[in-house]
Amino acid sequence: MADVAGAVLRIGVVGGSVAGCAMAIAGARAGAQVTVYERSDGALEDRGFGIVVPPDLHRELVAAGYLDAGMPTAPVSSRVWLTRQSGRFAARELARQEAAVTACHWGLLWRTLRAGAGAVRYHRGRPVTEVLRAPSGGAVIRTADTEEVYDIVVGADGPRSVTREAVAPGVRPVPAGYAVWRGTLPLTALDGHPHQLELLSTAWVTLGYRGGHGVFYLIPGAEPGSRLLAYAIYGSPPPASWTAARETYVRHIAEEHFPADWAGLVGRGEHTSLAYHHVADFHAPQVADPPFLLAGDAASITRPHTASGATKALQDALCLERVLRGAPSPADALRGYAAERSPEGARLVALGRRLGRAMVERTPDWTAMGAAEVAAWSRAALDGADSYLYGEAEG
Ligand SMILES: Cc1cc2nc3c(=O)[nH]c(=O)nc-3n(C[C@H](O)[C@H](O)[C@H](O)COP(=O)(O)OP(=O)(O)OC[C@H]3O[C@@H](n4cnc5c(N)ncnc54)[C@H](O)[C@@H]3O)c2cc1C
Structure with missing residues (x-):
């Protein structure tokens, strides 16, 4: 023009x-x-953090010449919903949805x-x-x-x-009143955790707890063919009594609310990046x-x-x-x-805002939910809106 x-x-x-x-x-x-x-x-x-984009947008950008087809990505086809079993430290799978994402390294x-x-x-x-x-x-x-x-x-x-x-x-x-911690870890964090590694090879994970949730997924690393484990964990900001760095409060959240395997990942020291933001x-x-x-x-x-x-x-x-x-x-x-x-x-x-209300501000009792309840709760939270993160329930 x-x-x-x-x-x-x-x-x-x-x-x-x-x-x-x-x-x-x-x-x-x-x-x-x-x-x-x-x-x-x-x-x-x-900046080193993970982000996901819709697979069809990624394809469109490659076809149109905005993105190099050689840019490493870590696509997965499903979303798995987990929570900590009531009174136990093990994870329970609530639901699986077809919700394909193309995970990228920012x-x-x-x-x-x-x-x-x-x-x-x-x-x-x-x-x-x-x-x-x-x-x-x-x-x-x-x-x-x-x-x-x-x-x-x-x-x-x-x-x-x-x-x-x-x-x-x-x-x-406008502040939402809650916070997010973003972290990345080397894939060696999953050494000795074959079940988690297998799960994350095909799915991204949402881990619900009372007062927030965490999202875990693999992204490409900077070295060709390598992967990092990325997470974003949402919850209340540290209280005034918390005197350590705000970034480290995520370990407290994970210990309090996550199944032991997942809390262990967040608690590991060898993060390649860790940041704290107020959501707005x-x-x-x-x-x-x-x-x-x-x-x-x-x-x-x-x-x-x-x-x-x-x-x-x-x-x-x-x-x-x-x-x-x-x-x-x-x-x-x-x-x-x-x-x-x-x-x-x-x-x-x-x-x-609707998803923030449903997933952080007024979380459901995840421990009482199964696939049908997650599907109904997702529909209510979306309220007719389109989102590539919410798909049909899998078998
Ligand atoms: C926890 C979290 C998870 C997210 N996950 C996803 C996801 O999975 N998928 C997704 O699509 N998005 C995700 N996002 C959002 C995504 O990261 C951002 O929307 C995106 O990076 C914004 O890019 P931007 O270029 O608009 O802004 P920025 O990256 O903020 O860039 C703005 C640039 O402008 C420059 N600048 C500012 N002022 C001036 C000035 N006066 N003069 C010159 N330069 C200036 C800055 O230096 C900066 O480089 C996530 C965000 C968060 C916080």
């Missing part, structure tokens, strides 16, 4: 993480000249997208201080020592986006106001129970490419983008 005067369209992208790189690929594929500004001069690939996903955006100008260590409308049309991106005008400015600058102020001023993340969410009512548009976590954050933040960012990019190719002008393209992506952000935030 060209700008209104017929010159090559210029797109500036604020933020060079998953959303920023995917949006840069989208712009470049639609024929624009793209420049990315990334605040960090460190290695984004070192850092490898970023690296692949960054390589895919290879032809665009990517400025590392360049924080954007301000974005504003240019009097002559288009928008200005300001850094400490540069000022450039673009036809379109994409805000892919995460939860505390400076770009969002130009599109949806005053919209801020928000969505911008409109994700574009020409010449600005928002993508990824800058536009909306859903509670991670939907496993849809990076997924949405990648879908945002596919949408941007489509509207840039199909619309008569950049402003029309951005209006088309807003019409499609604004409701999706709102939908995911609403779904994340």
